[in-house]
Amino acid sequence: MMKPRKIKDGIYWVGAVDWDRRMFDDLIPLPDGTSYNAYLIQGSEKTVLIDTVDPDMSHVLLSRLEQLGVERIDYVIANHAEQDHSGTLPQVLEKYPKAQVVCTPKCKGMLVDMLLTPEDRVLAVDDGATLALGDRTLEFIHAPWVHWPETMLTYLQEDKILFSCDFLGSHLATTDLYVTDEGRTYEAAKRYYAEIMMPFRKIIEKNLKKMQEYEISLIAPSHGPLYGRPEFILEAYRDWVLGDPKNIVVLPYISMHGTTRVMVDYLVDALIEKGVTVEKFNLATTDIGKLAMSLVDAATIVIGSPTVLAGAHPNVVYAAYLANALRPKTKFVSIIGSYGWGGKMVKQLAGMISNLKVEILDPVVIKGSPRDVDFADLDKLATTIAEKHATLGD
Numbered sequence: 001m002m003k004p005r006k007i008k009d010g011i012y013w014v015g016a017v018d019w020d021r022r023m024f025d026d027l028i029p030l031p032d033g034t035s036y037n038a039y040l041i042q043g044s045e046k047t048v049l050i051d052t053v054d055p056d057m058s059h060v061l062l063s064r065l066e067q068l069g070v071e072r073i074d075y076v077i078a079n080h081a082e083q084d085h086s087g088t089l090p091q092v093l094e095k096y097p098k099a100q101v102v103c104t105p106k107c108k109g110m111l112v113d114m115l116l117t118p119e120d121r122v123l124a125v126d127d128g129a130t131l132a133l134g135d136r137t138l139e140f141i142h143a144p145w146v147h148w149p150e151t152m153l154t155y156l157q158e159d160k161i162l163f164s165c166d167f168l169g170s171h172l173a174t175t176d177l178y179v180t181d182e183g184r185t186y187e188a189a190k191r192y193y194a195e196i197m198m199p200f201r202k203i204i205e206k207n208l209k210k211m212q213e214y215e216i217s218l219i220a221p222s223h224g225p226l227y228g229r230p231e232f233i234l235e236a237y238r239d240w241v242l243g244d245p246k247n248i249v250v251l252p253y254i255s256m257h258g259t260t261r262v263m264v265d266y267l268v269d270a271l272i273e274k275g276v277t278v279e280k281f282n283l284a285t286t287d288i289g290k291l292a293m294s295l296v297d298a299a300t301i302v303i304g305s306p307t308v309l310a311g312a313h314p315n316v317v318y319a320a321y322l323a324n325a326l327r328p329k330t331k332f333v334s335i336i337g338s339y340g341w342g343g344k345m346v347k348q349l350a351g352m353i354s355n356l357k358v359e360i361l362d363p364v365v366i367k368g369s370p371r372d373v374d375f376a377d378l379d380k381l382a383t384t385i386a387e388k389h390a391t392l393g394d
């Protein structure tokens with residue numbers, strides 16, 4: 001039997017903590033697990049469930065509802081159609097036959113297609129629509145592309161609670177209902193932002209502005225602990241989304257026979273001497289989520305790669321593809337590495353980062369092992385980067 005956790009009278013957390021999950025979408029590493037948050041709100045007339053949980057943990061949600069003695073649910077708010085939140089909807093609708101699903105018009109179509117939810121059980125609501133529960137009122141805030149096109153947020157007016165869905169969340173399994181360790185949550189939320197939200201930075205910016213219209217006393221996201229101090233996460237997002245890129249070089253690299261590593265190490269030292277922070281990632285072993293986090297703030301990416309079969313090493317191709325897809329606010333890119341007999345690595349990698357609005361700084365790609373002239377070019381690259389970084393924020 002799983003116990004619900006009380007937030008305040010008539011409002012309960014009824015979600016599931018997934019301590020063991022280590023990958024999301026078979027793509028995103030989850031070093032700290034995650035949670036699927038669902039909330040029950042009992043108004044004087046209507047009872048509402050906000051989101052469900054991943055289908056693997058449906059028994060946890062149903063058990064918590066049972067523990068609460070919930071006999072009737074009038075509405076299930078589906079803020080987001082992705083299965084980690086909607087996946088238990090079929091069981092909830094079966095168990096509570098009077099319940100209607102409330103979501104955006106786009107989400108309705110997705111739930112019907114993906115979960116085969118009966119259309120007549122879904123009520124589509126407009127942006128700004130409200131739902132009276134008696135003594136409590138829910139307001140729906142459409143937030144498309146945070147991070148799917150159908151997403152909305154739900155605001156509980158009387159209690160000033162924002163149910164923010166994936167927005168502002170963190171992949172973090174913890175027994176803490178609320179954030180108690182802001183440093184740990186900051187890391188998890190930044191990783192989440194980098195992997196999930198960063199590609200939609202411009203839209204997130206609009207949503208952050210929209211949030212200013214609301215008085216928020218508590219943010220209850222779909223993943224991770226709740227924010228009793230909303231300003232903590234809103235401030236972090238403002239920095240990640242709106243802040244100038246920082247004096248940081250992200251340097252993902254691969255070295256097959258050690259030559260590229262010599263160049264990488266030389267460049268790192270040259271950059272350190274010039275006061276530039278470097279975050280170096282060996283792509284043979286790195287946690288790709290850490291690399292994504294570094295891209296949130298870095299002004300420059302320098303890719304280090306040997307040449308394999310006339311192109312970049314496949315791990316480097318993957319990292320370049322990922323950086324391009326995540327669309328960080330990076331301003332400068334360069335490439336360093338070596339080749340044995342030829343290749344088109346620079347052209348190939350430059351063609352792969354077309355989403356990034358960056359200036360390409362002269363690459364240093366050499367034949368064989370580096371000579372004095374090549375080290376001089378690396379020094380020149382470090383000087384250029386330091387000069388470019390000195391203009392950040394101008």
Ligand code: FEO
Binds near residue numbers: 085166223
């Ligand atoms: Fe947590 Fe987009 O689902």
